[in-house]
Amino acid sequence: MPAETATPAEVLAASEAIDRYTAALVRGDYPTAWAMLAPEAQTPWGSLATFTYERGAFFTSVAGRYTIDVWPADFAPITLWVTQTYGAAIDLRHAVLVKVDYPALAGNNAGFTVYIVSPRLSGGLEIFDVR
Secondary structure: OOOOOOOHHHHHHHHHHHHHHHHHHHHOOHHHHHHHEOHHHHHHHOOHHHHHHHHHHHHHHHOOOOEEEEOOOOOOOHHHHHHHHOOOOOOOOOOEEEEEEEOOEOOEOOEEEEEEEEEOOOOOEEEEEOO
């Protein structure tokens, strides 16, 4: 499916979804964050326990100090991220590429994560971690 045809409203919704997702991680509310991930995005973590372990210390330190960049100009088209990460067909007609930048923190390097936010068939949005 062709990508990068999202409406301004879909772009705003994607940005808000990533904000809610990241805020849940910062709060340590991993079940809420986990539920926002697409099934394909959950698979690399193996389980909620693994996801919690991997995400815990970093996001506790982030404490909301992050920035969200929708359609970042310094990244490849959304179709390349999907192919490289999942190797599977995902409906991208209304998907949005989002980059989340994190600050340099004590004990952690500054960094970023790239997500694709796509509509669920059943309604709502799902997040793909494609860093």
